[in-house]
Amino acid sequence: MSAVTRGRWEYVKRVGGMSAVAIEAIVDGRILLVEQYREPLGRNCLELPAGLVGDDDGKDDTPESAAIRELEEETGYRPGRVETVGHFYSSPGILSEGFTLVRAHDCVKVGDGGGVEGEEITVHEVPLAQLPAFCDAKREEGCALDVRVMAMLLRASS
Numbered sequence: 001m002s003a004v005t006r007g008r009w010e011y012v013k014r015v016g017g018m019s020a021v022a023i024e025a026i027v028d029g030r031i032l033l034v035e036q037y038r039e040p041l042g043r044n045c046l047e048l049p050a051g052l053v054g055d056d057d058g059k060d061d062t063p064e065s066a067a068i069r070e071l072e073e074e075t076g077y078r079p080g081r082v083e084t085v086g087h088f089y090s091s092p093g094i095l096s097e098g099f100t101l102v103r104a105h106d107c108v109k110v111g112d113g114g115g116v117e118g119e120e121i122t123v124h125e126v127p128l129a130q131l132p133a134f135c136d137a138k139r140e141e142g143c144a145l146d147v148r149v150m151a152m153l154l155r156a157s158s
Contacts, residue, residue, distance in 0.1 A: 018052050018053060018054050018055070019052070019053045019054075019063070019097070019098065019099065019100065020050060020051065020052055020053065020097060020098070020099040020100070021050060021051060021052075021053055021063045021066045021067045021070065021099060021100045021101075021102055022047075022048045022049070022050040022099050022100070022101050022102070022148050023048055023049045023050065023067045023070060023071045023082075023101075023102050023103075023104050024048060024085070024101060024102070024103045024104065024151075024152070025049065025071055025075070025077060025079065025103075025104035025107050026128060027077065027107045027125065029127055029128055029129075030125040030126055030127050030128065031125075031126050031128050031131060031152055031156075032048075032049060032071075032075045032077060032107075032123065032124070032125055033046055033047065033048065033049075033123075033124040033125075033126060033149070033152075034046075034047055034048070034049050034074050034075065034113075034115075034121045034122065034123055034124070035047070035121070035122040035124060035138075035143065036115070036119060036120060036121045036122070037120065038144065041144050043142055043143065043144055044142075044143045044144065045143065045144040045145070045146055046124070046135065046138050046143050046144070046145050046146065046149055047146035047148065047149065048146065048148045048149065048152070049070055049071050049074040049075055050070060050074075050099065050148075051066055051067075051069070051070030051073070051074070052066065053066040053100075054066070063084060063100035063102055064082050064084065064102060067079070067082050067100075067102035067104065068082060068104075071104055071107070072110060072111065072113075073113070073115055073116060074113050074114070074115050074119075074121050074123070075113040075123050076109055076110060076111040076112045076113030076114075076123065077104070077107040077108065077109055077110065077113070078107065078108050078110045079104035079105060079106060079107050080105060080106025080107070080108065081104075081105045081106060082102045082103065082104050082105065083102065083103045083105065084100060084101075084102055084103075085100075085101040085102065085103055086100070086101060087099070087100050087101075088100075088101055090146075090147045090148065091147070101148075128152075128155070128156050129156060131152060131153060131156040132153055132156060132157065135149065135153060
């Protein structure tokens with residue numbers, strides 16, 4: 001990441017042009033979420049599983065292949081298929097980075113998840129109907145919520 005100044009505007013840009021992918025995975029009515037410490041926040045954050053496209057020396061990596069890899073690494077679930085929902089920006093006033101949202105279908109548990117060494121990811125399988133209460137409880141614990149969780153909260157309330 002590097003800080004960029006254009007006129008009076010300052011923002012952060014990912015060096016090398018890597019992009020990100022976020023994964024919506026609902027298994028038997030439970031949304032898969034991950035919790036991990038985020039240094040910029042100084043605390044844990046509740047998030048959709050996510051990662052970088054091309055992170056594993058994947059020159060031919062796509063958002064879909066990255067989503068499959070990251071979902072399994074972080075949650076222990078492997079999707080039978082994935083579908084791209086679209087490309088989005090979570091904080092366009094300060095970040096140039098966007099992400100591709102991918103929906104995972106037909107997920108099968110194949111491992112424990114938890115991420116790669118040093119990530120210390122906690123996996124949460126939350127019934128969609130209980131997501132608002134779960135998020136409230138996590139906030140009470142001092143956990144931050146990634147903006148993408150908001151979309152799941154809206155889905156749970158509709």
